Structures are given as structure tokens and as C-alpha cells.
Amino acid sequence: GAGVSQSPRYKVAKRGQDVALRCDPISGHVSLFWYQQALGQGPEFLTYFQNEAQLDKSGLPSDRFFAERPEGSVSTLKIQRTQQEDSAVYLCASSAAGTGVSDTQYFGPGTRLTVL
């Protein structure tokens, strides 16, 4: 079936605007992760969902970042009052297993956010 999809692929925002980034995981996958990838760096963990429950949000950089997965499928990462330092690629990954299992994570293509 289809892999992980993300939209939009590119987003340009003016500083102070709110943005919403969408992730469609692989159908039936229990776990969903959001990562942030700065230019020239490896992905860094933001938050984790098991079904609709957000079990870990320790990587969110500030309270301007909010994520949800209300029906245990599609997830949205929202950034309020964007700042220039929020410019990065935001990656979504899903895996079949639930918490406590180190399972293969499949990544989407990412959303490149540029804040002017």
C-alpha cells in the first residue's frame, strides 16, 4: 500500500503566523512520530503517539508547538506564532508496533517550513 504522506511539501510563513502540517501514516500503524530536521543535521525527536494517545512530547521545543492525532490515524503538527528558528524540515514516521517495541519506522517525505 501507500507509504507515509505529508502535506504540504513546502510551506513559507511570515514570522508570527500559525501553520499546520499534516501526516497520513501507513494504514493500520499504531505508532506515529514527529521529528524536526535542521539543515545539515539528523532528525530530532519531537513527539510520539500510540493510536490517539500522545505518550511523549518531551522533544517539543516550546509551548508554541502542538500535535494531535484525534482518531488514531492522521496527525497534525501545529506551530503557533512561527519564529525564524522554526525553519526546518518536519518529518513524520509511523511504525506498526506500539510502545515498548523498537520497530521499523517508515518516514514520509517531510514538510519544508521556511519562516521569513
Added chain:
Amino acid sequence: GENVEQHPSTLSVQEGDSAVIKCTYSDSASNYFPWYKQELGKGPQLIIDIRSNVGEKKDQRIAVTLNKTAKHFSLHITETQPEDSAVYFCAASDMGSQGNLIFGKGTKLSVKP
């Protein structure tokens, strides 16, 4: 928490040569070590992974070795081809978390024809 170091940051090889990328990790409890390939403008793609109960794993031209005692693991690509050119990331499972990965900073591999 877990910390992953990766080197070299850039690697240039001639087509047909082998390429080796090395990573070290800090948490001896980590038990899962995937390698991802990322091409420009795309998301990371899993190419091979290894778990801590195995010392080596091979898939055609790609192999990964794990030394738990020394806490390091390596990616070996043989008979490199121009299409192998990409950024490669190693990662380790963060055992203090729900399964998220800690990534190295990446290695930009260039294979010259």
C-alpha cells in the same frame, strides 16, 4: 539519554570501491540500530537495521556490523555505484523513551563514476 556520534561527515569514493561509515552510541541498553539513506528533497529511507542479539547482517551489497562491548556499529557498502550517492544516517533506539530514535549527524557519500 542516548547520544550517537557518526563519522566521517563526508566520504568520497570511486565507483566500485567500498565505503564504510562508523557510529558509536552511549547507552548500553540500546537494542535497535537502523541505517537510513536520504536523498535530496526526500525523507529518510531504511536500508538495513540490526538488533543487539546479532553481530552482523547482510543484504546484497550492504552490511552492518555491531560491537556491543565497544558500543559501535558500522555500515559497509561494497561495489559502490553512483546511485549510492546520498546522505546516510545511523540511529539508535532511545531506551528511555517510547521507541523514538536518536540519529547521528549524517555522512554525505559521493560516488564518482
